[in-house]
Amino acid sequence: MRIVDLDGLSVHYRVDGDPDGAPVVFANSLGTDLRLWDAVLPLLPKGLKFIRYDKRGHGLTQATAQPYSMGTLVRDAEQLLDHLEVRDALFVGLSIGGMIGQGLAVKRMDQVRALVISNSAAKIGVASMWQDRIDAVNRDGIESLADAVMERWFGRAFRDTPELAAWRTMLIRQAVDGYAGCSAAISGTDFYTPTSGLRLPVLGIAGSEDGSTPPDLVRETIGLVPGSKFELIRGAGHLPCVEKPEDYARILTTFIKETGHA
């Protein structure tokens, strides 16, 4: 476990793999922490340096008062990578993590040389939907949403496994300020124009049963960047790295090799 103070924010991160390897950075989704990647990392090529972190208000990273902006979340990632002296990373962002990746790739071409937009898009949902969610968690707590969230996160088969309870627990243990704060950041984000200007290798990953960012939404964003690739994982919901780690790792490994990162 590593903790760093970035401009007054205590940030939890982890570094695994080869300390001298090419950097691969992972950013998690709303309501999850860096354990999101536990099943995938051991399946990736050796010789890479894996960096993952808990975004603001999630996991062991400090929760500041809501609301947050996407600019703040991008800056948190930027500061962490500067602290770690990371340049030319392959950035893998899932859902809000994929939005952070798009923002960081636009802002810091020196930090991001290839981008995976996993179960994410240039714009996710509409403001009224996010406001309803923010109001609900502030009024009734995150648990009030948990059953509906599980249906979006996971495909039918996974929802019958004992693992579901652990992921539900991860969700409901997040700080209300963190969950609502990040929801506000998503609500205020429309990256269609900046993402259209990106010129770097981009891979989109979608889950066929994703109830939050369905395949067509991911495909639309990926299509904004010339030369980008798209991969669909069948039988998975919003978190295919949890449900189908072998498929996810295989797709990621191919992209890592194609981009000359390993």
Ligand SMILES: O=C(O)CC1=CCC(=O)O1
């Ligand atoms: O709908 C959900 O709860 C999943 C989700 C949307 C954005 C994100 O980061 O996760």
